[in-house]
Amino acid sequence: MVRYVVFLAIFLCNGVLQAEPVVRVVGLFSDAAVVNIDGQRTLLKAGQEGPKGIRLVSADSRGAVLSINGRQQRMELARDYNQGGYSTPEKQRLVIARGRGGHYWINGSVNGNSMPFLLDTGASSVALNEAQARRLGIDFKTNGRPMQVTTASGVERGWQVSLRSVKVGAIEVLGVEAVVLEGSFPTDALLGMSFLNRIGWRQEQDALILEAKY
Template identity: 65%
Template sequence: MQRVKLIGAAFLLISSCWANAATQVQVVGLFPGAAVINVNGQRKMVKVGQTGPGGVVVLKADSKGAVLRVDGVERDYGLSREYSNGFVAPEKQQLSVAKGLGGHYWISGSVNGQSMPFLVDTGATSIALNDAQARRLGIDYRVEGRPLQISTASGNVRGWKVTLNSVKVGTIEVLGVEAVVLEGSSPAEALLGMSFLSRVGWRVEQDVLVLEAKH
């Protein structure tokens, strides 16, 4: 009888360990053809057909939901704003930027993990890059982007609408950010427009721009 009890206890211990090791997956962002997934606390934007953290594969994604393959099993996932059990939500992150040269706000940031200085432009509907900046970042905008005509002070120029995997300023990171790449050398400075700013909290207090991450 004692031997049976020991075997039963061992089985329960193994089952408990297996349950604790199970992959915890949540979808915290949805875009056409991509999803932002949180796997055991690691968050990343993954395009359809690609593999993310923990070997999770995104099979389908749109604004309504995503189909993921987790540990070899396919299932539907809806959008979740909750964190996994045992994962503590961090405090809101803030960044304060003093007014700089010409009365503008300049921020050192990064795009897809590569450094990029930005000029904050609340009048721009999206992040704007010139073609040289896009090439330096490795953005194949002619293949990945959607062509469009853009009106500027100098006339109409060709552009391409693209989606940046990640845009980060300070400790504030936003995934899946819309941007426009313009043909030529304009804008001379990368513009941090509303496609980023509308997804963070921002305000101006006594000539200081305050950005705050949304959770």
């Protein structure tokens, strides 16, 4: 009986020492991931070990493979792993790594049509050039409000329009104000503050974090 009690005590003690950490993958890149481990956020590259001895085995746009207490576990974006299994977070979150030129680029959609964006916190609204607007099927000259827009190259003619929806990742905002500029400027569609002000966003290390407010 005494041996049984001692064995049980050792078993329980070991169980406490080996308790699974709470892990959340909050950002996914090629061969890298932003991982939240017991509330501590860190950027891990493939093969790198982080807090609690957790190692990133591999990562892509669909998920990450982590080694947790010697066991490999594949995790999708923003799902928790602990002894109880998985749970979906309350808010949709997107982590964007700094890209070429120190800028943040992301593929999204406008009115259901794909559109690559350059995130620009200095732009007051989403901004498109004529060709981009036409490709998206936006009749800006008929439905838009003519306006003058001051840009780095001077004053340009533009049209203020309302986009039915703008979506990046799983974050979608309806009824977004945008400006269509005459000519080929901006070269890249700008995801400006008319979208960003409707969600939460912040910069951490070399990543920009977007989070739905609902």
